[in-house]
Amino acid sequence: MFGALRRSVADTISCLHLLADRQIRAKGRAQRLDSVSKFFAMGGYALYVWSAVGLTVAVMAALAWQSWRSLRRAERAVSDLEQK
Numbered sequence: 001m002f003g004a005l006r007r008s009v010a011d012t013i014s015c016l017h018l019l020a021d022r023q024i025r026a027k028g029r030a031q032r033l034d035s036v037s038k039f040f041a042m043g044g045y046a047l048y049v050w051s052a053v054g055l056t057v058a059v060m061a062a063l064a065w066q067s068w069r070s071l072r073r074a075e076r077a078v079s080d081l082e083q084k
Contacts, residue, residue, distance in 0.1 A: 042049045 040046060040050075
């Protein structure tokens with residue numbers, strides 16, 4: 001009789017531990033989502049920060065594209081000179 005009671009108490013305690021772990025994990029997820037939204041909000045400067053990041057990425061991409069085009073033109077010019 002006491003063995004069954006002990007097992008019942010042990011099962012109840014393990015279930016309580018599982019529930020507590022799930023609640024802790026859920027709270028951790030909520031905090032992470034909150035910190036991600038804080039990161040993207042940038043303390044109220046999000047418009048300035050993200051527009052600066054976007055402009056920088058656009059300029060870097062344009063420079064890469066222009067360099068690639070310039071390289072292709074130079075390769076064509078060298079190829080034309082070698083054929084003559």
